[in-house]
Amino acid sequence: MARYELVKGSLALITLTNPPVNALSSAVRYGITEKIKRALGDPKVKAVVICGENERFCGGADIREFAAPMRGHSLVMLFDDIEAGEKPVIAAIEGVALGGGFELALACHYRIAHSKARLGLPEVTLGLLPAAGGTQRLPRLIGIPAALELITTGHHVSAQEALKLGMVDQITDENACKMAVEFALRAVAKPLSSRRISTLTMPCPPNLDALFEAVTMQVQKKARGVMAPLACIQAVRAAATLPYSKGMKRESELMASLFSSSQARALQYCFFAQRTAGKWTLPSGAQWSNIKPRDIRRAAVIGLGTMGRGIAVSLARVGISVIAVETEKKLLETGRQMVIGMLERDAKRRGVTASLYLLQFTLSLQDVKDVDIVIEAVFEDMSLKKRLFRDLSKVCRPSTLLYTNTSGLDVDALAGVTDRPHMVAGMHFFSPAHVMKLLEVICGPRSSSETIATAMSLGKRMGKVCVAVGNCPGFVGNRMVKTYTDQANFLLEEGATPEQVDGALEEFGFAMGVFRMSDLAGLDVGWRIRKESGLTGPDVDPKDPPHRRQGHRYSPIPDMLCEQGRMGQKTGCGWYVYEKPGGTEAKPDPLIQKLLEGYRVRYSIQPRKISSQELIERCLYVLANEGFRVLEDGIAVQPEDIDVIYLFGYGFPRHRGGPMFYANMVGLGRVLDRLEHYHHAHPDVPHLKPSQLLKKLVACGSPPIQKWKEHIKTMHSHL
Numbered sequence: 001m002a003r004y005e006l007v008k009g010s011l012a013l014i015t016l017t018n019p020p021v022n023a024l025s026s027a028v029r030y031g032i033t034e035k036i037k038r039a040l041g042d043p044k045v046k047a048v049v050i051c052g053e054n055e056r057f058c059g060g061a062d063i064r065e066f067a068a069p070m071r072g073h074s075l076v077m078l079f080d081d082i083e084a085g086e087k088p089v090i091a092a093i094e095g096v097a098l099g100g101g102f103e104l105a106l107a108c109h110y111r112i113a114h115s116k117a118r119l120g121l122p123e124v125t126l127g128l129l130p131a132a133g134g135t136q137r138l139p140r141l142i143g144i145p146a147a148l149e150l151i152t153t154g155h156h157v158s159a160q161e162a163l164k165l166g167m168v169d170q171i172t173d174e175n176a177c178k179m180a181v182e183f184a185l186r187a188v189a190k191p192l193s194s195r196r197i198s199t200l201t202m203p204c205p206p207n208l209d210a211l212f213e214a215v216t217m218q219v220q221k222k223a224r225g226v227m228a229p230l231a232c233i234q235a236v237r238a239a240a241t242l243p244y245s246k247g248m249k250r251e252s253e254l255m256a257s258l259f260s261s262s263q264a265r266a267l268q269y270c271f272f273a274q275r276t277a278g279k280w281t282l283p284s285g286a287q288w289s290n291i292k293p294r295d296i297r298r299a300a301v302i303g304l305g306t307m308g309r310g311i312a313v314s315l316a317r318v319g320i321s322v323i324a325v326e327t328e329k330k331l332l333e334t335g336r337q338m339v340i341g342m343l344e345r346d347a348k349r350r351g352v353t354a355s356l357y358l359l360q361f362t363l364s365l366q367d368v369k370d371v372d373i374v375i376e377a378v379f380e381d382m383s384l385k386k387r388l389f390r391d392l393s394k395v396c397r398p399s400t401l402l403y404t405n406t407s408g409l410d411v412d413a414l415a416g417v418t419d420r421p422h423m424v425a426g427m428h429f430f431s432p433a434h435v436m437k438l439l440e441v442i443c444g445p446r447s448s449s450e451t452i453a454t455a456m457s458l459g460k461r462m463g464k465v466c467v468a469v470g471n472c473p474g475f476v477g478n479r480m481v482k483t484y485t486d487q488a489n490f491l492l493e494e495g496a497t498p499e500q501v502d503g504a505l506e507e508f509g510f511a512m513g514v515f516r517m518s519d520l521a522g523l524d525v526g527w528r529i530r531k532e533s534g535l536t537g538p539d540v541d542p543k544d545p546p547h548r549r550q551g552h553r554y555s556p557i558p559d560m561l562c563e564q565g566r567m568g569q570k571t572g573c574g575w576y577v578y579e580k581p582g583g584t585e586a587k588p589d590p591l592i593q594k595l596l597e598g599y600r601v602r603y604s605i606q607p608r609k610i611s612s613q614e615l616i617e618r619c620l621y622v623l624a625n626e627g628f629r630v631l632e633d634g635i636a637v638q639p640e641d642i643d644v645i646y647l648f649g650y651g652f653p654r655h656r657g658g659p660m661f662y663a664n665m666v667g668l669g670r671v672l673d674r675l676e677h678y679h680h681a682h683p684d685v686p687h688l689k690p691s692q693l694l695k696k697l698v699a700c701g702s703p704p705i706q707k708w709k710e711h712i713k714t715m716h717s718h719l
């Protein structure tokens with residue numbers, strides 16, 4: 001796991017050999033410890049260079065080993081030995097030096113980085129802190145403010161930034177290992193005392209307390225209830241106020257408090273879930289390795305509303321030429337200006353030139369005849385979309401793939417009106433599409449593997465986190481979110497207020513509660529969908545009373561708000577009231593209180609005080625329950641897919657892992673008990689009825705989430 005070579009007669013070259021990222025597994029730690037001992041003890045060796053195989057220095061500790069108590073050689077002792085040694089040790093950084101990998105580099109006496117390398121301490125994103133001396137050495141090297149920023153955010157920096165900050169001594173466009181060997185030969189003659197970072201005097205800025213206080217407030221605001229960034233601050237404070245050995249002791253104590261925490265487990269699960277979802281293996285056996293996606297150069301986007309604009313920007317900024325189509329001159333002009341503005345701002349932020357030459361705007365659908373793909377982003381109206389897909393069938397050449405950006409309509413019904421149903425699928429972007437990372441790729445029953453592979457590959461190219469899902473109303477994300485918002489509405493009927501529900505969800509970790517989010521997104525979006533599906537408006541069965549639909553409980557309160565023109569922030573009022581239309585400061589509205597009271601009186605509902613525990617359980621257990629149904633219906637392949645959708649598309653707090661992981665952490669038995677309890681109390685809410693899969697998993701002894709797949713395998717699939 002670490003190779004040893006003697007080069008140029010007097011240099012020991014130690015190469016980490018643990019592909020793909022040379023993670024510091026216990027075998028690698030053992031390997032480096034042995035090789036360093038050998039190099040330091042060999043009189044022929046005058047200096048040491050450490051590098052990583054396959055042009056990657058090191059991706060840090062082996063995260064898979066965190067599932068069990070740490071065993072084997074300690075990184076702290078290894079790093080202390082390297083630093084204290086009497087021979088210069090040079091880190092040759094290619095690719096990445098992250099976490100324990102960068103801490104290894106910090107223990108070395110010199111750091112040479114390739115110009116394309118990235119460095120950082122991302123432990124905080126895994127619910128941990130850099131506990132192999134990172135919190136003590138980095139502030140001594142680059143100062144407290146810069147170290148605090150890097151350690152509390154986990155941001156990676158480029159080699160150029162690293163050089164500016166003083167994290168590395170030299171950068172090179174050539175092979176870093178070769179440069180480090182030459183550097184090492186020169187370093188032999190130089191004294192090492194000033195190169196041992198742990199012995200350096202801490203550069204302390206004035207107003208230390210104010211600095212730590214400001215960073216603490218910033219962290220608490222950004223990551224409410226998240227433990228690791230606060231522990232990072234405390235560790236850096238120890239570096240600022242204690243001698244190195246005592247600071248190390250504090251670092252280790254703080255790490256112990258994080259290591260086995262549920263937040264660390266959730267965050268590490270998220271890391272692997274994202275990679276599992278990205279692998280895209282469908283039950284049919286289709287996957288990256290056996291299906292070749294098409295190469296996409298020219299795309300058409302139909303509709304230049306909010307979604308269409310974001311999609312056009314996402315395509316153009318990765319070099320795909322875009323023909324954007326609108327139906328009216330005014331809409332086209334507004335869309336054109338918006339897209340250009342968005343692309344220009346994006347390019348400025350990234351320090352590149354805006355690729356405006358890739359854009360074409362037109363009122364004629366005929367202009368899309370030669371594109372490789374079309375992404376439809378018109379209104380959520382099935383008849384409109386069907387008309388368009390029929391027209392596209394006639395206009396586009398036979399090889400053009402057709403995608404719909406519908407957020408929940410039947411992809412197969414659209415495929416059915418075309419001359420190429422196997423070349424139709426869904427690409428469900430989230431708003432704003434050029435910002436949000438999630439892309440649900442919807443596999444219709446007739447979508448070919450090539451059509452899906454192309455959408456997944458294009459999404460990846462646009463920097464999206466792509467998840468392949470099956471075709472059902474609302475797909476995965478919106479199908480599940482409906483159960484969550486329904487519960488929130490029912491809770492209002494039963495006695496809660498929007499601010500109480502939102503408060504509980506925000507305390508749980510959501511950046512925004514369900515009602516605040518609804519105000520931001522606009523209440524009219526859901527209203528239009530409910531009208532379309534006959535839940536409200538003229539198509540409602542006249543036999544249904546206002547609070548029941550098809551025999552089940554229904555809350556008409558959101559419809560009542562829409563009928564009053566309360567569409568959310570854009571109209572200055574929704575679930576809350578705002579300072580003006582477009583305002584963002586939500587204030588509780590006495591009119592909503594009155595509306596709720598009136599509603600309860602009309603339907604003889606005795607309001608009751610509802611605990612935060614019930615608010616959370618009702619909203620989140622029902623969400624997971626629907627997730628289990630999504631799995632048993634074969635709409636998602638694995639729980640990781642659902643969690644990734646919720647993390648990247650719905651702001652589910654990452655330190656809770658996603659709705660399925662959260663249910664797993666709470667205990668499936670407990671979730672089942674509570675759902676049974678709530679379903680008993682509300683028998684007219686079918687979503688509260690525990691799903692078969694949940695019951696099956698509990699009956700099997702609640703296996704860990706990674707094993708659920710084995711129990712889902714026997715169920716049918718829509719993918």
Ligand SMILES: C/C=C(\C)C(=O)SCCNC(=O)CCNC(=O)[C@H](O)C(C)(C)COP(=O)(O)OP(=O)(O)OC[C@H]1O[C@@H](n2cnc3c(N)ncnc32)[C@H](O)[C@@H]1OP(=O)(O)O
Pocket residue numbers: 020021023059060061062063064096098099100101122123126128129130131132272275276
């Ligand atoms: C205390 C704690 C200490 C001392 C730590 O060091 S904690 C670990 C800190 N390091 C990190 O957080 C880095 C995590 N890794 C990454 O950010 C990225 O993987 C990467 C930038 C290093 C490479 O990115 P990319 O080229 O896109 O490759 P993937 O992300 O797809 O990764 C490839 C496979 O390697 C697995 N992997 C990556 N890093 C680790 C790791 N530190 N430990 C174990 N395994 C790791 C990753 O899961 C992929 O595996 P497969 O999915 O292919 O099986």
